[in-house]
Amino acid sequence: MENTTIKTIAVHTGLSLTTVSRVLNGTAKQYRVSTRTQEKVLEAARKLQYTPNQAAVNLRLKRSFSIGLVVPSLSNPFFSNIASIVSSAFRARGFSVILIDCEEKEEAEVEATQSLAARNIDGIIVIPSGRTKTHLELLLRKKIPVISIDRYFDDIAVSYVATHHYEGAYNITEYLIRCGHQRIACLQGNPFVVSNMLRVDGYTNAMRTNGLPVFYVAGNSFTAESGYVETKLLLQKAERPTAILALSDTILLGALKALAEEGLNIPGDVSVVTFDNSSYLDFLSCTVTSVAQPVTDIANIAIKLLTDKIASKTTGAKHQQEKILLKPTIIHRRSVAVLPR
Amino acid sequence: MENTTIKTIAVHTGLSLTTVSRVLNGTAKQYRVSTRTQEKVLEAARKLQYTPNQAAVNLRLKRSFSIGLVVPSLSNPFFSNIASIVSSAFRARGFSVILIDCEEKEEAEVEATQSLAARNIDGIIVIPSGRTKTHLELLLRKKIPVISIDRYFDDIAVSYVATHHYEGAYNITEYLIRCGHQRIACLQGNPFVVSNMLRVDGYTNAMRTNGLPVFYVAGNSFTAESGYVETKLLLQKAERPTAILALSDTILLGALKALAEEGLNIPGDVSVVTFDNSSYLDFLSCTVTSVAQPVTDIANIAIKLLTDKIASKTTGAKHQQEKILLKPTIIHRRSVAVLPR
DNA sequence: ATGAAAGCGCTAACAT
DNA sequence: ATGTTAGCGCTTTCAT
Numbered sequence: 001m002e003n004t005t006i007k008t009i010a011v012h013t014g015l016s017l018t019t020v021s022r023v024l025n026g027t028a029k030q031y032r033v034s035t036r037t038q039e040k041v042l043e044a045a046r047k048l049q050y051t052p053n054q055a056a057v058n059l060r061l062k063r064s065f066s067i068g069l070v071v072p073s074l075s076n077p078f079f080s081n082i083a084s085i086v087s088s089a090f091r092a093r094g095f096s097v098i099l100i101d102c103e104e105k106e107e108a109e110v111e112a113t114q115s116l117a118a119r120n121i122d123g124i125i126v127i128p129s130g131r132t133k134t135h136l137e138l139l140l141r142k143k144i145p146v147i148s149i150d151r152y153f154d155d156i157a158v159s160y161v162a163t164h165h166y167e168g169a170y171n172i173t174e175y176l177i178r179c180g181h182q183r184i185a186c187l188q189g190n191p192f193v194v195s196n197m198l199r200v201d202g203y204t205n206a207m208r209t210n211g212l213p214v215f216y217v218a219g220n221s222f223t224a225e226s227g228y229v230e231t232k233l234l235l236q237k238a239e240r241p242t243a244i245l246a247l248s249d250t251i252l253l254g255a256l257k258a259l260a261e262e263g264l265n266i267p268g269d270v271s272v273v274t275f276d277n278s279s280y281l282d283f284l285s286c287t288v289t290s291v292a293q294p295v296t297d298i299a300n301i302a303i304k305l306l307t308d309k310i311a312s313k314t315t316g317a318k319h320q321q322e323k324i325l326l327k328p329t330i331i332h333r334r335s336v337a338v339l340p341r
Numbered sequence: 342m343e344n345t346t347i348k349t350i351a352v353h354t355g356l357s358l359t360t361v362s363r364v365l366n367g368t369a370k371q372y373r374v375s376t377r378t379q380e381k382v383l384e385a386a387r388k389l390q391y392t393p394n395q396a397a398v399n400l401r402l403k404r405s406f407s408i409g410l411v412v413p414s415l416s417n418p419f420f421s422n423i424a425s426i427v428s429s430a431f432r433a434r435g436f437s438v439i440l441i442d443c444e445e446k447e448e449a450e451v452e453a454t455q456s457l458a459a460r461n462i463d464g465i466i467v468i469p470s471g472r473t474k475t476h477l478e479l480l481l482r483k484k485i486p487v488i489s490i491d492r493y494f495d496d497i498a499v500s501y502v503a504t505h506h507y508e509g510a511y512n513i514t515e516y517l518i519r520c521g522h523q524r525i526a527c528l529q530g531n532p533f534v535v536s537n538m539l540r541v542d543g544y545t546n547a548m549r550t551n552g553l554p555v556f557y558v559a560g561n562s563f564t565a566e567s568g569y570v571e572t573k574l575l576l577q578k579a580e581r582p583t584a585i586l587a588l589s590d591t592i593l594l595g596a597l598k599a600l601a602e603e604g605l606n607i608p609g610d611v612s613v614v615t616f617d618n619s620s621y622l623d624f625l626s627c628t629v630t631s632v633a634q635p636v637t638d639i640a641n642i643a644i645k646l647l648t649d650k651i652a653s654k655t656t657g658a659k660h661q662q663e664k665i666l667l668k669p670t671i672i673h674r675r676s677v678a679v680l681p682r
Numbered sequence: 683a684t685g686a687a688a689g690c691g692c693t694a695a696c697a698t
Numbered sequence: 699a700t701g702t703t704a705g706c707g708c709t710t711t712c713a714t
Contacts, residue, residue, distance in 0.1 A: 003483075003691095005690095005691055005692085006691070006692070006693095007691075007692095015700080015701090016700065016701045016702080017691095017692080017693090017701085017702090018693085018694085018700070018701060018702080018703095019699085019700055019701075021692070021693060021694090022693095022700090025693085031699070031700080032699055032700090033699065033700080034699065034700095037699085037700085051455060051458065051459050052459060052691085052692075053400070053459065053461070053690085053691050053692075054456075054459045054460045054461075055396050055397075055399035055400040055405070055460065055461055055690085055691080055692095056396075056400050056690075056691035056692040056693090056706090057691080057692060057693080058396035058399075058692095058706095059394070059396040059397050059400050059690090059691080059692075059706050059707065059708090060691080060692045060693050060694090060705085060706055061692085061693075061706085062706075064396070073425065074415065074421045074422075074424050074425040074428070075421065075422050075425040075426075077418055077421070080415045080416065080418070080421035080424075080425075081415075081416050083415050083421075083442070084414065084415040084416040084421075084442050084444075085416075087415070087441075087442045088442060088444050091449065096439075096441075096456055097440075097441065097442075098437075098439045098440070099438075099439070099440035099441070099442070100428075100437075100438065100440070101424070101425050101428045101429060101438075101440070103425075103429050108432070114392060115395075115437055117392065118392050118393060118394065118395045119395045119396065120394070120395075120396055142344075224620065253620065253621060253624055256624045257623065257624065260624075279565065279594065280594060280621045280625075282598065283594055283597045283598065283601075283625050283626065284621075284624055284625060284626060285624065285625060285626040285627075286626075344707095346706095346707055346708085347707070347708070347709095348707075348708095356684080356685090357684065357685045357686075358685085358686090358707090358708080358709090359684070359685055359686080359687095359709085359710080360683085360684055360685075362708070362709060362710085363684090363709095366709080372683075372684080373683055373684090374683065374684080375683065375684090378683080378684085393707085393708075394706085394707050394708070396706085396707080396708095397690090397706075397707035397708040397709090398707080398708060398709080399690095399708095400690050400691065400692090400706090400707080400708075401689085401690055401707080401708045401709050401710090402690085402708085402709075403690075
């Protein structure tokens, strides 16, 4: 009792492979297969527990009916949240989703896109882990629809959807300044990814525009460890900050730990704001004001863009690079003190 | 300029498909392919940017060199954390990981396992979303190695690795009792999954063994919403609890919100403990004592079991069902008050 | 040391 | 209304 294939069914019903294939693919009507025959095939398929061998379909059709989703790290709630939303939306549209966690490693990301391409993937959504981008151009050359989210490159023809990182950072920095803060420290993540660079730019420009010196920028990854270490160092400075802008919630967590260890109160001793607006911000010892990214919108637009590109591979319609930036919003909580002038 | 296949390389080098294939698969030595020839093939492959078509390999070999990881929900940090650990461990061993988020839906889980099976997946790790288990038996019948983690079924021959849920709940309940608590409420998750049932049993038995009535059990899913709603209801009772045991960190978050809304302090007005030990527990307004699951151990053992099963498919060695339960530990923080007797 | 040829399971162009 | 056949890209047995 080997695996059931269409051949098994053909033998079983005394029909040809073609007819069986037609019935099973729903093209029966189109080829005027008799109702009788259809029933026979369907019944045999059910009885023999037939499931199509995707490798064969894939080889033949050069399509896999699945899309790849490549993320830097699932242990970061921001990414796992996006992953969850994107993946369910695609499944709802009949695509399988192959999710790959790169552990923030660029080689892993390159490998991931190659392995996806080798599987005749229908399309790829990627959140780039670093500066590497040639692998994305390669996908383009292979005519594999690809779009990037959250992070992106302006100098290659890959469409993207992301939060307007610059604006988010600029606005929240300016908000801190309006609250009377002048010594505002910025705890950054991976200094080589666009999202981080733009946020740092937003912070820097908001400071300068308001006639303030850029007080402090440090950090090297979007992790609690980085946030912790940098805050420890920051607090060694002769002049302590009155406010800290953490560029992600993971960084924030580390910063909070360091602040607690130093016995500093929020917002009494130091104000704190962050990026990403994770749900636990509402439950921290001091609820934390945050820049919220429109994650659901990002996911939905990404899906729309990718499915359009996939669909138009058949029609052959040309697409230009779409560059979509969505407005972030500030969610106000209680972590910011208004300083006396 | 079409896609490069071994045929392209064969034509290019004037060699046969066989020879090209041998070189590319590292069996060159075994077949005494001349060094000269090997170089030619390798060079052509590089120049033409050859990547093997996995669908073809898969069809031919009935192997995909990838494993499936099926989880209930990636937006739950406990699962996304496991997913991250398992997926990186497998990639390190040369397997691709196809990760599927089922949104806690049993149909989605069944569909996922079927779709994975249709891809000639080498093995599957699943965290079951509910009571459904026939799909796992089906995998077994198709000789696809499968093991479940975190949640499991004792009456089917699927191996599993999980935390000793019963013990975790029993111990922490008893700890609360020793601290003088008698009215302890239990906020449960999905009542139909083993992990939840066992935890509830642990709670219930700890109460009974210590001569206390089972005060309160309610809830229906491992979400903040459920935790919030149930806590709201719980606080309507004439007799309020002195302690709350949340069966997951997500439930805890909802409970905390409800407690805050009622103006209750932790641990002054009510003590709180939870399951899962997420990193943010250290940063809440009151750090929360928690049952920690040995997630890394679970992942590593799961990997060991699965790779063994995959390897022994070739050797044909028989495996019995492995049932592995790991001890949880209690991480003490500041959310539990010691009551006067 | 290298090649020819069969076949994995499926679809589709081309009969009839 | 149904069937024959070629071929997707690869591995492997069997020749030479």
